[in-house]
Amino acid sequence: xxxxxxxxxxxxxxITFIVFNIxxxxxxxxxxxxxxxxxxxxxxxxLELLDQKIQSDAFSFIDFDCELLVKENxxxxxxxxEQAQIIEKYExxxxxxxxxxxxxxxxxxxxxxxxxxxxxxxxxxxxxxxxLVYFYKYNEPSLEQKxxxxxxxxxxxxxxxxxxxxxxxxxxAADNNLFAINLLLEEYNITELPTVLIDENIKIVSVQExxxxxxxxx
Amino acid sequence: xxxxxxxxxxxxxxxxxxxKNFFNYPKTDKKYSISVLVPAWNEEETxxxxxxxxxxxxxxxxxxxxxxxxxxxxxxxxxEKLLKEYxxxxxLNKKNSGKADSLNQGLEMTKGELVAVVxxxxxxxxxxxxxxxxxxxDKKVGAVTCVFIPRNKKRFFERLQAIEYNVIAFTRKxxxxxxxxxxxxxxxxxxxxxxxxxxxxxxKNNITEDIEATWHLTCEGYKRRMCLAxxxxxxxxxxxxxxxxxxxxxxxxxLQCISKYKKYFFRKGMLGFFILPFFVLQLFLGLxxxxxxxxxVSTRFISNFFYTKYSIELGTSIITMxxxxxxxxxxxxLGVILFVVGGFFAILVLFIMKSKILVKQNIFxxxxxxxxxxxxxxxxxxxxxxxxxxxxxxxx
Numbered sequence: 001x002x003x004x005x006x007x008x009x010x011x012x013x014x015i016t017f018i019v020f021n022i023x024x025x026x027x028x029x030x031x032x033x034x035x036x037x038x039x040x041x042x043x044x045x046x047l048e049l050l051d052q053k054i055q056s057d058a059f060s061f062i063d064f065d066c067e068l069l070v071k072e073n074x075x076x077x078x079x080x081x082e083q084a085q086i087i088e089k090y091e092x093x094x095x096x097x098x099x100x101x102x103x104x105x106x107x108x109x110x111x112x113x114x115x116x117x118x119x120x121x122x123x124x125x126x127x128x129x130x131x132l133v134y135f136y137k138y139n140e141p142s143l144e145q146k147x148x149x150x151x152x153x154x155x156x157x158x159x160x161x162x163x164x165x166x167x168x169x170x171x172x173a174a175d176n177n178l179f180a181i182n183l184l185l186e187e188y189n190i191t192e193l194p195t196v197l198i199d200e201n202i203k204i205v206s207v208q209e210x211x212x213x214x215x216x217x218x
Numbered sequence: 219x220x221x222x223x224x225x226x227x228x229x230x231x232x233x234x235x236x237x238k239n240f241f242n243y244p245k246t247d248k249k250y251s252i253s254v255l256v257p258a259w260n261e262e263e264t265x266x267x268x269x270x271x272x273x274x275x276x277x278x279x280x281x282x283x284x285x286x287x288x289x290x291x292x293x294x295x296x297x298e299k300l301l302k303e304y305x306x307x308x309x310l311n312k313k314n315s316g317k318a319d320s321l322n323q324g325l326e327m328t329k330g331e332l333v334a335v336v337x338x339x340x341x342x343x344x345x346x347x348x349x350x351x352x353x354x355x356d357k358k359v360g361a362v363t364c365v366f367i368p369r370n371k372k373r374f375f376e377r378l379q380a381i382e383y384n385v386i387a388f389t390r391k392x393x394x395x396x397x398x399x400x401x402x403x404x405x406x407x408x409x410x411x412x413x414x415x416x417x418x419x420x421x422k423n424n425i426t427e428d429i430e431a432t433w434h435l436t437c438e439g440y441k442r443r444m445c446l447a448x449x450x451x452x453x454x455x456x457x458x459x460x461x462x463x464x465x466x467x468x469x470x471x472x473l474q475c476i477s478k479y480k481k482y483f484f485r486k487g488m489l490g491f492f493i494l495p496f497f498v499l500q501l502f503l504g505l506x507x508x509x510x511x512x513x514x515v516s517t518r519f520i521s522n523f524f525y526t527k528y529s530i531e532l533g534t535s536i537i538t539m540x541x542x543x544x545x546x547x548x549x550x551x552l553g554v555i556l557f558v559v560g561g562f563f564a565i566l567v568l569f570i571m572k573s574k575i576l577v578k579q580n581i582f583x584x585x586x587x588x589x590x591x592x593x594x595x596x597x598x599x600x601x602x603x604x605x606x607x608x609x610x611x612x613x614x
Contacts, residue, residue, distance in 0.1 A: 023555075030548050147524030152528075155532050207532060
């Protein structure tokens, strides 16, 4: 072998490192842009929720339009539900950056806060919508569990499409070891995942019970 | 992915560096005496064509020895008829003992300085011995091979193999520049007789005696060269089963060679530093890829089973719009880019090789070659490993 040919191996290795690193860099850019998008949504949602929270807290001494408050609450719920679906997709496609997992946790807390606020609004305004909180397993669910959760998520999504403003759908990952969520799980005695909690009162765990979910929502 | 990018870079770098003399071959004034060995076992359909093609190749050959390895068909009769026509043709009838042993017996009979091995279903074209012999002016050269082209390209399956043969020839030439040719295949290989004698002929215990001989020659410090300026046409399997068996045999032979030469890992020049690691890496990546594939398919199958079961129970849609919205990861993008580059590489090869099939091949054939044809290889490897472990698997 000619001496000059020997360096081809090294040259190819250098080219590979460059190409591979460009790939990693671009991948990181792609995932970062997705995280930035989620960050932006989060900030907007956070701001909106804060606004709603102030409204509901000030309700005791200021005369608010209940109908408007409920309407805004439902719109906000729909918004963060749609965002949750996109975040889930981004999360599945995330390979380098782990930040999206942290984002997921932040969103879980945001949705929990929204749920609490929603309970307050319900108490004050007595609207005719149902709070439907869906607790699911986030960390390493089994294949069976994951499939079941996907089907339940589909069912709830279909219900939401059907009942529109009559349902406030709030999905929350229940096993992220977040203290506030753990407290609520304890409060509502949620021990199995996935569980659907309707109006902080009815717990549905089995698939058979879910078939009859309609009867609780009428 | 890293390994794929590496080999693509390596091959493209080698091509760019050597493209000017890619099809060149050393011209020689010396007339080497060449003996040709044609091992034959039940080759009645092709043997006549092979013998005629050898004599028509335009070289004053020393002799052509047909090694009839106990054929049960009309091979013997056909060659006997040809004996009258070609005085330099010799027929050795022997009991069936396998290709390597036949070649070794033939080697003992040869008078030529160079020994050519031509499979009984292969046809060297005019000028092939002339063009290949020039490489032997370099005393370190022990073996020379050339391009092989499927004889028939009418059927779809044959055309897929034609793409593969072109890619193999192209990459073999590139490996020539770094002294890394790992096989001088049976359809047409020219050996320096003294080199073959030094390695004591072909290994009877190896199912691919051509790969083993090449590794042995490498081990002994002989160069192996690739001549792109000429070719031999060869009969390729037309049925999937025969093709699968042939490829399994190649893989099994590779495994036997790894086992035999494992002590030279990262020793003994290119054999230990490139050929052996290359084969092992291929094996490892093939198995890894197949394992990942099986894992993904089986988990997807189980998930789909549960998903469908619960969807039916709850009366929900099995496919929703959300399922159809795909969010690709960056690895998906890289995979697509690599696939496209791989496709371009295959087109480039066909173009550079001035392959007539480039005109006849359509993009569909190329896609099937890249997506389906190549993905069968890991499965072949698994069965080859199975036979290797069990110590089974024969030449035929």
